Amino acid sequence: MSSNSSPTAACKLCNTVATLIWSHVIPRWTYRRVDKMGTPGSPNAPVQVFDDVAMLKVDQDAEYMLCEACERIIKVGEDYAADVSLQVDGSFPARNACVVERHDGEDCIADASALDIDKLAHFAAGVVWRASVSTTLKHYDDIDLGKYNVQFAQYLSGKAGFPANARLMIELLDPKIGPRIHGVVIKPEVQKFGGYRVFHFCVFGIMFRIQLGNALPKSTIVSSILDNKKIYISDGSRVLGAVAKRAHAVTPKGSLARKL
Helix, strand or coil: CCCCCCCEEECCCCCCEEEEEEEECCCHHHHHHHHHHCCCCCCCCCEEEECCEEEECCCCCEEEEEEHHHHHHHHHHHHHHHHHCCCCCCCCHHHHHCEEEEEECCEEEEECCCCCHHHHHHHHHHHHHHHHHCCCCHHHCCCCCHHHHHHHHHHHCCCCCCCCCEEEEEEEECCCCCCCCCCCEEEEEEEEECCEEEEEEEECCEEEEEEEECCCCHHHHHHCHHHHCEEEEECCHHHHHHHHHHHHHCEECHHHHHHC
């Protein structure tokens, strides 16, 4: 969508009245990479699942949300995530930068000190926050940071640190030790537990999970990347299993139904 009729309104991040930018929840580069990584003969649009319906959908999740200055702030983390996630040529800079320290069952625990953890945290918070404050993308209605929206906005603006009642866990889905996961993009979703929620999404080999609430489990402090600079590495089979299960449960509609 073009920005020929960009409105003048309050930016959702800084509250300054300005001409708003057409801002993406999931970055624009992810849609381009999905297209480039598609296999010959596959649909030329991503398969998107909402409300148990699957459709070929070229529309990107975006709305007028940020002023130009705040869009530039958000873009720093987006660009870094694009650079270190799984690339079109099959390379995986984030995985290459991490050093495995020990095995935890089928997974590995690795030192992520070589990564710019602050930029990854800023990227993760930015995606979840934009889904939370979105007003036109109804499939994100369940993504609601509630009273924490302000804290996340202050963090993204550089006015405060990462919210105290939040933890970030990152899992790398390594294609070298498991099934290919290069085309998997999972948009923000939420799971509710007693006393806290987990917001998660996945882009090209990197699964982000933000735990949020007043009663965060003590056991997860060791896997908080901001506290310990540790990162999980798995073969991605759990993620692909969940995606496959959901894909089999949905009803194909529109052009996707005609292709099947």
